[in-house]
Amino acid sequence: MLVVYNETHRQHQGAGEFFRGEMVPCYENPRRIDSLAVYLDSQSFAEFTEASRFGQEPIARVHDASYLDFLANAYGRWIEVAGDCDAIPHAWIGRGLHQGGIPTDIHGQLGYYASDAGTPITSGTWKAVQAASDATVTAAQLVRDSDRSVFALTRPPGHHAGKDVYGGYCFLNFAAIGAQSFLDHGAKRVAILDIDFHHGNGTQAIFYDRSDVLFVSIHGDPSDEYPYFLGYSDEFGMGDGEGFNVNLPLAPGADWSTYGRALTQAIDRIADYSPDRLVVSLGVDTFEHDPISRFQLKTEDFTKVGTCLAQLDLPKLIIFEGGYNVEHLGVNVANVLRTCG
Ligand code: SP5
Ligand code: ZN
Numbered sequence: 001m002l003v004v005y006n007e008t009h010r011q012h013q014g015a016g017e018f019f020r021g022e023m024v025p026c027y028e029n030p031r032r033i034d035s036l037a038v039y040l041d042s043q044s045f046a047e048f049t050e051a052s053r054f055g056q057e058p059i060a061r062v063h064d065a066s067y068l069d070f071l072a073n074a075y076g077r078w079i080e081v082a083g084d085c086d087a088i089p090h091a092w093i094g095r096g097l098h099q100g101g102i103p104t105d106i107h108g109q110l111g112y113y114a115s116d117a118g119t120p121i122t123s124g125t126w127k128a129v130q131a132a133s134d135a136t137v138t139a140a141q142l143v144r145d146s147d148r149s150v151f152a153l154t155r156p157p158g159h160h161a162g163k164d165v166y167g168g169y170c171f172l173n174f175a176a177i178g179a180q181s182f183l184d185h186g187a188k189r190v191a192i193l194d195i196d197f198h199h200g201n202g203t204q205a206i207f208y209d210r211s212d213v214l215f216v217s218i219h220g221d222p223s224d225e226y227p228y229f230l231g232y233s234d235e236f237g238m239g240d241g242e243g244f245n246v247n248l249p250l251a252p253g254a255d256w257s258t259y260g261r262a263l264t265q266a267i268d269r270i271a272d273y274s275p276d277r278l279v280v281s282l283g284v285d286t287f288e289h290d291p292i293s294r295f296q297l298k299t300e301d302f303t304k305v306g307t308c309l310a311q312l313d314l315p316k317l318i319i320f321e322g323g324y325n326v327e328h329l330g331v332n333v334a335n336v337l338r339t340c341g
Contacts (some may be wrong), residue, residue, distance in 0.1 A: 001337050002146065003046045004139045006154035007130035009016075009033050011124025013085050026120070027292055027324040028169035033155050036320070039330020040153065044340050051135040058137045059130070062176045062206060066102070067164035070113055071129070071171060074121050077106040083219065086120035086201035115160070115227070116309040117166030129156065129171045138149070140181045140317050143277070151282075151337055152178075157321040159200035160227060160283045168198065168227055169322070175281045176206045178304040178317045179213050182277040188212065191275035193266060194219070195305065196283025196321040197293040199231025199247065202283065209241040214273045216266045218259070220294060221249040243274075252294035256301045259286070263308050270312055278314045280340075283322035286330040290325050302332045306339030316340060 010030045016023035040046040054219040059068065078087035089110035100113055110121075132154040139152040152174065159175055160168025179190040192207075194200035194217040207213040215237075222231035237245035246269050248262045270278070284302065297305075309316065318337065323329050 001047070002139075002142055002148060002150045003153050004051055004134035004135045004150060004278065005037060005048050006051055006131050006152075006201045009126055010120055010128070010156045011131075012128035012156050013124065014120035014122050018088065027158055030155075031179065031326050032323065033153065035326045036329045036333055037153060040334060043334050043338070046334075050065035050139075051085075051131065051138040051159070054134050054137045058181050059133050059172060062163060063181045064164040067113060070109055071121075072126050074106065074110065075123055075125065077100060079160055080120065080340070081106060083194065084099070086091050086122050087335060088120050090115055090116045098179055108277070113165055115165050119167050119169055119171070123326050125171060132156070132158070132174060133172055133177055137180045137181050138189040140178045143315050143317050144182075145333060146184060147315050149340065151320070152318055155320065157196075157283070158319065159194055159196060159203045159230045160198070161202040168201075170202060173202045173206060174185055175200065175203050175279050178319060179207075179277070179279050182279075182317070183212060187276040188274045189214070189269045189273060189280060190277045191216065192279045192281065193270060194321075195263070195286065196226065196281055197295055198226055198322060199249070200281055201227045201230040202233065204230055204245055205214050207241065208237055208245060209239040211240045211244045214246070214275065215242045216246040216248070216269055216271065218248045218250065218262045218266055221251055224252060225294065227292055239259045241311040253296060255296040255325070256298070257299070259295065259297060260304060260308070266313055267308055269332050275314065278312055278316050280309065280316050280318045282318050282333065282336060283306065284329060284336070285322040285324055287323065287325055287328060287332055289328060290323065290327060292324055299331055299335065302335035303339050306336040310339060313341065
């Protein structure tokens with residue numbers, strides 16, 4: 001399998017995230033990719049290649065211009081008022097307490113665009129996420145040219161980012177950028193399968209009213225897990241998108257017997273849709289020893305995940321999302337990639 005490696009990921013390195021009333025070291029850190037890259041590099045099935053540059057155009061197909069402008073300048077504006085530390089908001093929009101305007105102050109804008117206090121904007125965030133977009137679009141191009149599956153080995157992750165909102169460690173939605181890039185190059189129907197432990201709320205929201213992208217997600221029940229506010233089983237899509245959004249929430253503690261059934265259901269729905277292209281948001285925070293998640297997949301279960309994915313006989317654009325047990329990331333991801341077709 002081709003692996004597009006984005007070395008610039010390292011530019012995004014947050015000091016801490018706010019959790020349970022205190023700052024804790026960021027779970028989403030460069031060691032994740034370092035460890036994963038070393039492991040994949042030792043596997044003969046993985047062939048590394050570098051990203052080409054595509055610039056802002058594919059990003060602007062998914063995200064709002066004003067949001068991109070904010071992301072590009074947020075850190076510079078923040079250090080003027082806060083000094084040289086990561087930017088984190090302290091005030092948010094409350095339900096019913098907003099008429100739609102965007103404040104001018106950087107603190108107000110952070111609160112406007114952010115969905116949580118766990119996603120610091122650092123000096124290199126904008127560079128890193130642009131490079132991650134390049135890696136994604138390169139991978140999509142390679143899928144088209146080679147008719148083989150390609151893995152975008154990059155971070156930070158993307159599936160919690162909406163068209164004008166960041167959070168959940170995510171700033172740009174790479175699954176959406178990849179899917180849109182397929183559509184812009186002739187695909188008529190793209191399916192996105194999201195198997196990160198957390199619901200891909202950003203991806204869902206971006207495509208909620210569209211039928212050209214089917215979004216299917218298996219994740220921890222949001223009544224009990226981040227991102228809390230989307231990911232319920234009665235969210236089917238709206239307007240033209242009605243029937244093209246499928247959420248399969250599972251209770252905490254799900255192991256392969258439960259998970260495998262949901263995965264079969266997800267794959268059947270995707271096969272029914274008969275997409276031209278398939279994007280996989282691959283999080284391995286479904287692992288039993290993930291430090292922030294609550295499913296119970298074992299290392300050998302990731303081979304079963306890959307074998308199930310192989311039933312969808314299409315080259316896949318696979319994008320790395322979550323997974324925070326740094327030591328086991330490599331073997332878990334490799335077990336999916338080796339078997340997924
Ligand atoms: C892409 C992705 O996986 N984003 C996940 C964002 C989760 N943010 C909330 C983290 C809550 C941290 N919980 C720590 C539990 C430690 N026992
Ligand atoms: Zn996750």
